[in-house]
Amino acid sequence: MNGSTTTLGWSGLLVRLLAALVLVMATYNPEEKSYYHWVSQNLDSLNAIMAFAGVALLIGWAIxxxxxxxxxxxxxxxxxxxxxxxLVWLMVEQDIVSPNNIRAFTYIILVMVSLVIGMGMSWSFIRRRMTGQLDVDDVD
Structure with a gap:
């Protein structure tokens, strides 16, 4: 068994979390610099590059x-x-973020989605490191 495929360091975890954040923010963000805004503002002039970018994002989301x-x-x-x-509820209750600040709420939700899918991408590695167990996929 190759050790590089069964371990995950901090750099690997960070790469996965950043990739998830890029995927989420490229799909939609409140700054209107996203695939959603690009396509919705150019519905009358859809082209091959928009379709290609959309398919690439769909592949990323599927993975x-x-x-x-x-x-x-x-x-x-x-x-x-x-x-x-x-956690969001706690932040509102403790006056860390205002429920009226839609932009901040949007960013918080997008970051949380990226954390869930980024950690999901890394969870089997994290679980193995915490417990010393093997995944079924690792057994030869």
Whole structure:
């Protein structure tokens, strides 16, 4: 078994989290510099590059969502969403963020989505490191 495929360092985790953040922010962000805004503002002039970029984003989402569901499972994703949802609630209750600040709320939600899918992409590595166990995929 190759050790590089069964371990994940801090740099690997950071790369996955950044890739998830790039995917989420490239798809939509409140600065109107996203695929969503690009296409919605140019619906009358759709072209091959827009279609290609859309397919590339769909592939990225499929990879991240599939990996997240495989490693966290549906219950894990629901628990992660509940964790981050209550964290937002706590931030509002403690006056860290105002519920009237839509831009801040949007960024918080986008970052949380990227954290869920980024951690989902890395979870099997993290779990193995924490418990010393192997995944079924690792058994020869």
């Amino acid at each position: 991240f969502i599939r990996a997240t569901l495989r490693s966290l499972g549906l219950i894990g994703v629901v628990l992660a969403a509940a964790f981050f949802g209550t």
